[in-house]
Amino acid sequence: MTSSQMTGRLPMLVARIERWPIAGAFTISRGAKTEAVTVVAEISRGGHAGRGECVPYPRYGETVEATLAAIEAMREPFAGGLDREGLQALMPPGAARNALDCALLALEAKTAGQRAWDLLGRPAPAPCVTAYTISLGTPEAMAAATARVAQRGLLKIKLGGDGDGMRIAAVRAAAPECELIVDANEAWTADNLEPNLAACAAAGVTLVEQPLPAGKDEALAQIRRPIAVCADESVHDRKSLAGLRDRYDAVNIKLDKTGGLTEAMAMADAAQALGFQIMVGCMVATSLSMAPAMLLTPQARFVDLDGPLLLVRDRDDGLRYESSLIYPPEAALWG
Structure with a gap:
């Protein structure tokens, strides 16, 4: 990512797959797994960047590869000015939209110089x-x-x-x-x-x-x-x-x-x-x-x-x- 991309007016979207080993195994009625596979989206604009992470879930017909592709397919809409409200209408509920929605919120908070809960008018979380x-x-x-x-x-x-x-x-x-x-x-x-x-x-x-x-x-x-x-x-x-x-x-x-x-x-x-x-x-x-x-x-x-x-x-x-x-x-x- 170059400095000109980071400081440009149009948002830049990147996404990646990450793998995180589980301590032992995590077992439920549908089976066991030994690693968490997540997809991370990062949206940059004006020198700020916001990240969001999601977990595609096979129970809901999601795959890691399809989720990554769905996120990457949103580069052009974001370059055209897509915001969170528009995102809700453009994408269905699910893992891909989660990563993008949370990345956008983080970016909004950093741009405004506020914590996300203050920006949204919600109570601050406590321990x-x-x-x-x-x-x-x-x-x-x-x-x-x-x-x-x-x-x-x-x-x-x-x-x-x-x-x-x-x-x-x-x-x-x-x-x-x-x-x-x-x-x-x-x-x-x-x-x-x-x-x-x-x-x-x-x-x-x-x-x-x-x-x-x-x-x-x-x-x-x-x-x-x-x-x-x-x-x-x-x-x-x-x-x-x-x-x-x-x-x-x-x-x-x-x-x-x-x-x-x-x-x-x-x-x-x-x-x-x-x-x-x-x-x-x-x-x-x-x-x-x-x-x-x-x-x-x-x-x-x-x-x-x-x-x-x-x-x-x-x-x-x-x-x-x-x-x-x-x-x-x-x-x-x-x-």
């Missing part, structure tokens, strides 16, 4: 408790993993269907004082829904996330839910909220689903108006993915932004974590 994820495994392996982090205030337990009652009981025995939330990642069925919910309730679980497959979750409206149930794969942006009111008590807002912080903030406001509790979630990624989501934490009952803690290393100027506390980003990272 808050984030969940820490326990991967799916045998009851014994999950109990051992839980015991090593039992001092944390909030644990998110990955479950996977058969045997989940034994898994959650073993986890609770290993961490008797922790608040527990559960993520089944669509692995339960209408037949085992009620027994598994009962097992979670008996273990003192506070919230169960996406127990049934998206589009096949009608049974949630037909039972008495003993604990709160949160939509994840069933909810993406504001358009998907209204149809979930009889099935879910909470919604998990992830920037890679909403297509960026712009839609995520509007979705959080709409979800609160409909009476949903809010969970702020993430994919496994670096602090650059977590930082914009911190603006949603003042509205959230549950914060799950532990992605960098699952990596071998985070990027420079990463978020500050102290045990279960996560702190707002410094301007050197984002916003």
